Amino acid sequence: xxxxxxxxxxxxxxxxxxxxxxxxxxxxxxxxxxxxxxxxxxxxxxxxxxxxxxxxxxxxxxxxxxxxxxxxxxxxxxxxxxxxxxxxxxxxxxxxxxxxxxxxxxxxxxxxxxxxxxxxxxxxxxxxxxxxxxxxxxxxxxxxxxxxxxxxxxxxxxxxxxxxxxxxxxxxxxxxxxxxxxxxxxxxxxxxxxxxxxxxxxxxxxxxxxxxxxxxxxxxxxxxxxxxxxxxxxxxxxxxxxxxxxxxxxxxxxxxxxxxxxxxxxxxxxxxxxxxxxxxxxxxxxxxx
Ligand SMILES: *Cc1c(COP(=O)(O)O)cnc(C)c1O
Numbered sequence: 416x417x418x419x420x421x422x423x424x425x426x427x428x429x430x431x432x433x434x435x436x437x438x439x440x441x442x443x444x445x446x447x448x449x450x451x452x453x454x455x456x457x458x459x460x461x462x463x464x465x466x467x468x469x470x471x472x473x474x475x476x477x478x479x480x481x482x483x484x485x486x487x488x489x490x491x492x493x494x495x496x497x498x499x500x501x502x503x504x505x506x507x508x509x510x511x512x513x514x515x516x517x518x519x520x521x522x523x524x525x526x527x528x529x530x531x532x533x534x535x536x537x538x539x540x541x542x543x544x545x546x547x548x549x550x551x552x553x554x555x556x557x558x559x560x561x562x563x564x565x566x567x568x569x570x571x572x573x574x575x576x577x578x579x580x581x582x583x584x585x586x587x588x589x590x591x592x593x594x595x596x597x598x599x600x601x602x603x604x605x606x607x608x609x610x611x612x613x614x615x616x617x618x619x620x621x622x623x624x625x626x627x628x629x630x631x632x633x634x635x636x637x638x639x640x641x642x643x644x645x646x647x648x649x650x651x652x653x654x655x656x657x658x659x660x661x662x663x664x665x666x667x668x669x670x671x672x673x674x675x676x677x678x679x680x681x682x683x684x685x686x687x688x689x690x691x692x693x694x695x696x697x698x699x700x701x702x703x704x
Contacts, residue, residue, distance in 0.1 A: 416465070416493055417458040421445045426576070426691065429659055434686045435679055438580070439661055442571065443668075443696040449492075451696015452585075452592040453485035455571055456564035457555075461493055463563055464553035471496040471552040473545060474559070475536050478506055479514050479642070479666075481697045482559045487518035497523040498552070500536065504529040514700060560591030565624065568595020571693060577601065580691040582684065584675055586611055586667035587632055590621045592695060597621070597630045608632035609671040613640040636674030642666050648673060652703050661694065664701040668694055 422445055426438040442451040449457065464472060472495045476483035483499045490497035499518055507527040511519060519525055528536075535541045537556065545554060555561070568591060572583065583600065587593050587608040597606050610617050610632050618632045638648055644665045652669040656662055663669040675692055678684065 435684050435688045437690045439692050439694050441694050443694045443698055448488035449485045453482055455567040456559040456591055457489050458567040459563035460555050469551050469553040473498045473552045474555040475500045475557040477502050478512055479700050483518050484514050484699050487521040487523035491521045499523045500526050500528050502533040558589035560589040564591045565595045568592045569599040572599045580689045582690045585693040586671040586695055587617055590617050594621055594624045597625050597627050602629055606630035609636050609674045610634040611641055611667050613637050636670050649703055662698055664697045667697050
């Protein structure tokens with residue numbers, strides 16, 4: 416079902432006057448609505464929901480979540496009803512932002528949960544209650560990360576990619592995508608994750624999902640925390656976009672590429688290292704001045 420709607424994915428080599436090679440894997444070009452890594456994360460979840468003959472998809476996210484947007488579209492496309500449980504009950508009384516408006520227009524029923532309730536969303540009690548209320552629903556966790564999402568994310572890298580590149584870079588939110596990349600890689604590769612969030616908890620969470628050790632997550636380029644930005648980041652994004660004709664956004668891919676170029680300038684990579692940066696999409700949330 417999913418593969419039929421995907422455009423072909425290209426690796427775009429950047430023209431650089433630097434001692435390393437950088438290419439960008441354009442997952443942003445997969446599909447206008449189910450873009451980037453969310454395509455791979457949703458694929459096996461939707462196949463499973465279909466196999467189980469379920470009728471609804473329920474999932475969770477923040478107000479600007481790319482996962483909410485992608486899930487709303489996929490649900491409509493593949494004939495599921497969808498419910499999005501959105502963090503923040505104060506939003507119920509405000510005008511919907513573009514992400515939520517689009518999700519609603521795609522047929523997603525939005526339910527706003529207080530932060531206290533939202534925090535309980537992974538507890539067995541909360542999930543049991545949800546299952547009882549919606550017996551025909553398939554529940555996808557926040558950000559879409561579960562075992563089937565990791566299985567899908569392994570398909571991001573092709574055999575040719577594994578032959579052609581030494582270091583694979585990606586942005587990290589919940590850690591599902593990087594776990595798939597790690598599982599697909601060999602010991603010859605290094606997987607480098609650029610966290611969109613502050614703190615080292617993602618390092619620990621990913622370590623619980625894989626036995627491999629050829630990877631690392633840094634929060635050095637989170638710009639203070641999730642969705643935080645500054646002029647330096649915006650200036651980088653603007654000049655990168657102008658130079659390479661690849662659109663970025665400020666939450667994930669802009670920070671990752673900023674980090675890659677900063678590490679290159681500091682001599683972090685050996686000469687002639689071949690770096691593949693995964694463009695995980697997310698352009699529906701792009702807000703760059
Ligand atoms: C969701 C998202 C990520 C984070 O993916 P995880 O699997 O949650 O780590 C990265 N980039 C973009 C553009 C995203 O939308």
